[in-house]
Amino acid sequence: METVLKIQGVSKNFNHFDTVLHEINLSFFAQTFNVILGQSGCGKSTLINIMSGLMKPTRGNVYYKDLDISHAEKKEIIKLRRYKFSNIFQDYLLLSELTVRENIELGKTGRAHDLEYSELTERLGIETLAERFPNELSGGQQQRVSIARAMIKNPEILFCDEATGALDETNSKLVVDYLKELNKTYGTIIIFSTHNLKISTVADRIITMKDGLIEDDYQNPFPQSTFRNDIRRFS
Numbered sequence: 131m132e133t134v135l136k137i138q139g140v141s142k143n144f145n146h147f148d149t150v151l152h153e154i155n156l157s158f159f160a161q162t163f164n165v166i167l168g169q170s171g172c173g174k175s176t177l178i179n180i181m182s183g184l185m186k187p188t189r190g191n192v193y194y195k196d197l198d199i200s201h202a203e204k205k206e207i208i209k210l211r212r213y214k215f216s217n218i219f220q221d222y223l224l225l226s227e228l229t230v231r232e233n234i235e236l237g238k239t240g241r242a243h244d245l246e247y248s249e250l251t252e253r254l255g256i257e258t259l260a261e262r263f264p265n266e267l268s269g270g271q272q273q274r275v276s277i278a279r280a281m282i283k284n285p286e287i288l289f290c291d292e293a294t295g296a297l298d299e300t301n302s303k304l305v306v307d308y309l310k311e312l313n314k315t316y317g318t319i320i321i322f323s324t325h326n327l328k329i330s331t332v333a334d335r336i337i338t339m340k341d342g343l344i345e346d347d348y349q350n351p352f353p354q355s356t357f358r359n360d361i362r363r364f365s
């Protein structure tokens with residue numbers, strides 16, 4: 131399988147002494163759905179931000195194919211983030227002065243493989259909200275708008291940082307099933323960080339983190355094609 135993203139010896143310190151990631155080594159492969167599981171504070175968001183070129187590691191390297199993102203020029207990272215990478219952020223980051231439609235269309239690249247606004251918003255159950263402003267939406271609606279904005283460019287890698295945290299079971303299923311479909315249809319690499327164990331049922335691979343370290347990393351022998359979030363127990 132083709133390696134698309136490779137993290138080599140990545141550590142991150144905040145304030146010169148707080149080490150929140152310790153020498154992480156990971157590779158992500160084409161067309162895979164990956165879940166990073168771990169409790170709050172274990173370093174998932176920091177790792178996602180570093181992998182997606184939003185933050186520099188203190189030590190180590192992040193490669194997108196042959197490009198060392200951790201040492202690349204800003205303009206190369208901007209181009210990569212414009213066309214290849216997309217992030218769903220935990221705190222939505224919607225622009226308050228723009229409508230839902232304008233917020234979502236900000237994510238477009240203008241290239242042929244952008245997704246259709248109408249299909250995307252229908253799939254996410256937000257098709258009636260186009261003219262509203264973010265402060266007129268519930269938390270779950272805002273989260274789905276931010277998901278649509280990240281999806282619309284149909285990226286090669288979609289980084290999802292606790293992307294269903296504000297959603298009820300029905301809407302979590304809408305989102306996770308759509309992510310799974312994008313993964314199957316377009317080969318989108320999904321890297322989904324969460325503390326919700328249930329989401330890992332649809333993943334090809336499950337990486338668990340603890341205290342800034344990779345604790346476990348294994349293939350899911352039976353990835354589900356749709357998200358069963360009504361399962362209460364795991365065996």
Ligand SMILES: Nc1ncnc2c1ncn2[C@@H]1O[C@H](COP(=O)(O)OP(=O)(O)OP(=O)(O)O)[C@@H](O)[C@H]1O
Nearest residue numbers: 144145148150168169170171172173174175176177
């Ligand atoms: N900018 C920062 N400055 C200092 N410490 C930070 C900064 N960002 C994160 N941290 C610390 O790094 C550690 C990891 O945080 P991170 O947000 O990566 O964890 P997480 O696993 O994503 O948590 P959650 O699931 O709650 O989002 C935490 O102890 C946090 O307090």
